[in-house]
Amino acid sequence: MGRYFTVRLREPTGLRFACVRCDLCCGTGPNVALTVFDAVRMARFLGLGWREFLARYVRVIVADVLPFLSLRGDGAGRCLLLHTKVTGETVCVAYPARPMRCRLYPVLVERLGGGEAVVDAACPGLGRGPPLRVPARLYEQYVWERREHYRRLHRLVVEGGLHPLRALEEALEAAWREAEEGAVWADLDYLESLGSV
Ligand code: SF4
Numbered sequence: 001m002g003r004y005f006t007v008r009l010r011e012p013t014g015l016r017f018a019c020v021r022c023d024l025c026c027g028t029g030p031n032v033a034l035t036v037f038d039a040v041r042m043a044r045f046l047g048l049g050w051r052e053f054l055a056r057y058v059r060v061i062v063a064d065v066l067p068f069l070s071l072r073g074d075g076a077g078r079c080l081l082l083h084t085k086v087t088g089e090t091v092c093v094a095y096p097a098r099p100m101r102c103r104l105y106p107v108l109v110e111r112l113g114g115g116e117a118v119v120d121a122a123c124p125g126l127g128r129g130p131p132l133r134v135p136a137r138l139y140e141q142y143v144w145e146r147r148e149h150y151r152r153l154h155r156l157v158v159e160g161g162l163h164p165l166r167a168l169e170e171a172l173e174a175a176w177r178e179a180e181e182g183a184v185w186a187d188l189d190y191l192e193s194l195g196s197v
């Protein structure tokens with residue numbers, strides 16, 4: 001079996017999954033890509049403005065003409081949001097607002113559409129526990145957020161002529177306003193109701 005394999009979204013996957021809390025996924029935090037929706041949810045949950053959240057936790061690079069956001073890691077590649085309690089247990093300090101990629105792991109959203117998802121076989125939780133069923137509503141919410149994230153940035157950069165970093169600021173400001181006005185994507189209870197892996 002290769003590292004990644006494909007499963008059907010609304011059908012039994014034939015896989016089993018139970019997280020063994022090995023922290024392999026959180027230990028590679030810099031690979032967690034964020035949308036503006038993730039960033040706004042996390043900043044609000046942590047009681048930060050989006051600028052402060054970006055400054056503390058996010059790496060922004062401009063790839064081609066669009067900005068790309070991912071969580072920063074420490075020197076060992078461990079997500080800065082993963083804290084260790086005195087008991088030695090690890091905890092994500094933004095867990096209720098964790099990024100969609102973290103919510104869905106080991107399911108990955110690498111193809112938008114087509115009724116299929118990709119599973120990362122590197123996760124040690126696979127092969128254990130109850131049958132893995134991809135939470136289709138959560139998956140589709142993330143597909144919408146990814147598309148909307150890039151659609152907004154593309155419009156601001158390509159049609160609006162903004163510098164990619166200025167476009168990112170505008171997109172974050174707009175998402176922040178929407179969240180303040182009660183957008184459903186900003187409601188953590190709503191996200192929770194979409195299911196989990
Ligand atoms: S999701 Fe997988 S990689 Fe992440 S902590 Fe659980 S078992 Fe480990």
Ligand code: SF4
Pocket residue numbers: 025026027028029032071079080081082091092093094095098099102
């Ligand atoms: S945000 Fe939380 S769940 Fe996601 S990689 Fe960081 S510590 Fe892990």
